[in-house]
Amino acid sequence: MRSSNGLLAQLLATVSMASIASLGQALPTDRDQPIRITADSAVRNEQTGETRYEGSVELTQGSLHIEADLLTLHQYDNAADGLITATGAPATLEQTPQEGKAPIKATAHRIAYDQKGDKVTLTENARIEQDGAIVTGATIDYVLSQQRVTATSDQTTGQGSGQRVEMIIPPSAMERPKNPDS
Numbered sequence: 439m440r441s442s443n444g445l446l447a448q449l450l451a452t453v454s455m456a457s458i459a460s461l462g463q464a465l466p467t468d469r470d471q472p473i474r475i476t477a478d479s480a481v482r483n484e485q486t487g488e489t490r491y492e493g494s495v496e497l498t499q500g501s502l503h504i505e506a507d508l509l510t511l512h513q514y515d516n517a518a519d520g521l522i523t524a525t526g527a528p529a530t531l532e533q534t535p536q537e538g539k540a541p542i543k544a545t546a547h548r549i550a551y552d553q554k555g556d557k558v559t560l561t562e563n564a565r566i567e568q569d570g571a572i573v574t575g576a577t578i579d580y581v582l583s584q585q586r587v588t589a590t591s592d593q594t595t596g597q598g599s600g601q602r603v604e605m606i607i608p609p610s611a612m613e614r615p616k617n618p619d620s
Contacts, residue, residue, distance in 0.1 A: 467500055468499055468500030468501055468502055468533070469499075469500070470500075471499050471500035472499070473497065473498070473499045474496075474497070474498050474499070475491055475495065475496070475497045475509070476494075476495070476496050477491035477492055477493055477494065477495040477496075477509070478492055478493025478494060479491070479492050479493060480492075486512070487512055487513040487514065488510060488511070488512045488513075489510070489511045489512075489513075490508065490509075490510050491508070491509040491510075491511075492507070492508050493507070494507070495507065495508065495509040495524070497509060501532075501533050501534035501541065502531075502532075502533045503530075503531070503532045503533070504524050504529070504530065504531050504532075504549075505524075505526065505529065505530045506524035506525055506526040506529040506530075506549075507525060507526040507527065507529070508523075508524070508525045508526070509522070509523070509524050510522070510523045510524075514554070520553050520554075521550065521551070521552050521553070522550070522551040523548065523549070523550045523551075524548070524549045524550075525547060525548050525549075526547065527547060528545040528546055528547055528563060529545070529546060529547065529548065529549045530543070530544065530545045531543075531544040531545075531549055532544070535568075539568075539569075540568055540569040541568070542566065542567070542568045543565075543566070543567045543568070544558075544560055544564075544565065544566045544567075544578075545560075545563070545564075545565045546560035546561055546562055546563060546564040546565065546578070547561065547562035547563055548560070548561045548562055555581075556581060556582045556583045557579060557580065557581050557582065558579070558580045558582065559577065559578070559579050559580075560577065560578040560579075560580075561576070561577050562576065563576075563601070564576065564577055564578040564589070565578075566578055566580070566587070569608070569610075570606075570608035570610065571605075571606065571607055571608060572604075572605070572606040573587065573589050573603070573604070573605050573606075574589070574601075574603070574604045574605075575589035575590055575591055575601065575602070575603040575604070576590060576591055576592035576601045577589070577590045577592075578590075589603040589605075590603065591603050
């Protein structure tokens with residue numbers, strides 16, 4: 439029986455590492471840190487390649503911290519590709535992008551990271567905040583490799599209840615860097 443439990447634990451960890459390890463802009467040391475997932479329950483389905491963590495789920499790896507009611511890791515045929523979905527009321531993600539930079543904080547009812555598409559999608563009351571700058575909307579897509587953020591209102595789908603895109607830009611973000619030659 440011990441070997442079955444060991445195999446399950448190894449599979450859960452392997453899927454988690456393959457899925458989390460390439461989360462875009464993060465501290466370089468994050469990838470070298472162990473992944474810790476705590477939850478009330480975990481179920482691995484080998485046939486579908488899916489692992490579900492339920493109940494006050496917390497995932498940490500270095501500066502990365504995710505909290506959700508449900509965290510699903512889906513591994514595709516290629517172990518390097520996967521989909522991480524965190525849902526909650528809200529689900530939260532926080533990560534420090536670089537040493538000395540403020541952490542990026544994201545919240546939404548659903549946070550999905552698609553490794554193959556290199557994209558994080560926040561849906562339902564989506565919000566990203568860093569260093570006083572805030573973007574909110576019904577949906578926010580962030581393509582990591584292109585560092586491109588697209589926010590949309592729920593009006594674009596015709597099913598809206600009035601949530602529009604809003605950006606708050608602090609005065610410090612509008613300051614131009616000083617030229618050392620002047």
